[in-house]
Amino acid sequence: MEYNNPVEIQYTNNWSDSLKENQLSLDIKNPIIITSQGNKKRQNLNNKFNSNSIFSNIGENPNFDDCANVIEFCRGGNYDSVIALGGGSVMDLAKVCLAYLSTDETDIVTLLQNKRSYKRSVKSIFLPTTHGTGSEVTMWGTIWDMTEKKKYSISHNELYPNIAILDGNLTVSLPIETSIITLLDALSHSLESIWNKNANDKSTEYAIEAITIILSNIDLLKQNPVNLQVRNNLLKASTLAGLAFSNTKTAAAHSISYPLTIRFGIPHGIASSLSLVPLLKLNGKHIKKALDKIIQTLNITYDEFIQKIQEIPEDKIPFSLSAWGIQENDLPQLLKESFTKGRMDNNIIDLNQLEINKILYDIL
Numbered sequence: 314m315e316y317n318n319p320v321e322i323q324y325t326n327n328w329s330d331s332l333k334e335n336q337l338s339l340d341i342k343n344p345i346i347i348t349s350q351g352n353k354k355r356q357n358l359n360n361k362f363n364s365n366s367i368f369s370n371i372g373e374n375p376n377f378d379d380c381a382n383v384i385e386f387c388r389g390g391n392y393d394s395v396i397a398l399g400g401g402s403v404m405d406l407a408k409v410c411l412a413y414l415s416t417d418e419t420d421i422v423t424l425l426q427n428k429r430s431y432k433r434s435v436k437s438i439f440l441p442t443t444h445g446t447g448s449e450v451t452m453w454g455t456i457w458d459m460t461e462k463k464k465y466s467i468s469h470n471e472l473y474p475n476i477a478i479l480d481g482n483l484t485v486s487l488p489i490e491t492s493i494i495t496l497l498d499a500l501s502h503s504l505e506s507i508w509n510k511n512a513n514d515k516s517t518e519y520a521i522e523a524i525t526i527i528l529s530n531i532d533l534l535k536q537n538p539v540n541l542q543v544r545n546n547l548l549k550a551s552t553l554a555g556l557a558f559s560n561t562k563t564a565a566a567h568s569i570s571y572p573l574t575i576r577f578g579i580p581h582g583i584a585s586s587l588s589l590v591p592l593l594k595l596n597g598k599h600i601k602k603a604l605d606k607i608i609q610t611l612n613i614t615y616d617e618f619i620q621k622i623q624e625i626p627e628d629k630i631p632f633s634l635s636a637w638g639i640q641e642n643d644l645p646q647l648l649k650e651s652f653t654k655g656r657m658d659n660n661i662i663d664l665n666q667l668e669i670n671k672i673l674y675d676i677l
Contacts, residue, residue, distance in 0.1 A: 316515035318559050320450045321476045328480035335476050339436045345392040347407040349399045374457045375406045380421045383410050394436040401446035408454030408472045425467045439474040442483040444547040445495025447502050447555020449477035464571045481545035489538050493629050498582035499551040500527050505564045506557035507603045508596035508661040520557035525610045526550035528621050568656035572647050579637050591672040599661045634677045644673045
């Protein structure tokens with residue numbers, strides 16, 4: 314499979330100036346700004362943009378109500394573009410906004426599932442403020458229907474951002490716990506794109522580089538969370554992971570994660586990485602070439618590689634199912650809901666219920 318990703322990636326130490334330059338180059342005149350309340354305040358966005366064009370009413374894991382709110386906000390605004398400044402939830406909702414501005418479709422399920430050509434192409438610039446999502450270089454967003462306990466993916470070629478602006482300054486204020494959770498998400502994206510039936514040489518190359526950067530910088534991050542060079546390194550790793558899974562989609566770890574988030578509120582970065590080590594042990598012999606490259610680059614053994622992954626959340630975040638209130642009698646329901654079509658079947662080998670059940674017990 315040939316690699317493809319159209320997003321222009323720019324590295325900068327002054328995101329505000331870079332954003333202004335890119336607005337001019339893309340002829341953006343009236344953007345809607347999608348961000349969080351926290352970033353709106355921290356980055357003083359009211360003084361950088363028309364405050365009436367800033368949508369910041371976003372919670373974690375955007376749902377149908379969030380979609381309805383952003384669509385209502387867009388109406389009558391005559392917006393010609395989308396600027397997203399935030400983490401994964403912000404970017405997920407920005408993709409919904411982008412789809413609405415491109416189609417005028419107001420029915421949320423229809424909007425999320427639409428694969429037809431959009432009426433118009435709407436420019437977008439994405440600026441990640443975490444080093445986990447990778448959404449700044451993908452065409453996907455995730456929306457959660459908490460009433461029906463369902464997860465939706467919005468996906469369309471027109472949802473690739475035009476430009477991704479990467480500035481570690483936007484991540485230095487992240488608490489260490491959030492930083493680690495988002496890093497686990499990036500690590501999951503990387504490994505999932507390697508043990509994937511859709512993998513190609515380029516996606517695997519990006520994933521290997523992302524993993525080596527993450528594992529080389531995690532201890533430095535814990536020692537000094539405001540080290541800008543470390544933050545820039547990890548932001549690069551997250552985007553490389555995004556470039557990797559932008560071509561492969563995710564696989565078994567993400568499939569297992571969805572009911573953990575929907576039913577028990579486990580943050581996505583944790584939910585999607587709890588099963589990484591058990592899956593690595595199942596998939597490892599099928600991705601030996603990539604694993605050899607990783608451990609050679611890091612100058613460690615395979616067992617030390619496993620240990621490094623296990624040490625990432627240590628003493629920082631709860632990292633077992635039971636730590637999040639899940640009991641043994643919950644596992645049959647989780648097992649039933651762990652097989653998401655288009656995710657579980659991407660895994661490099663087919664996994665059956667017995668194998669997934671063992672994983673759930675292993676991470677309990």
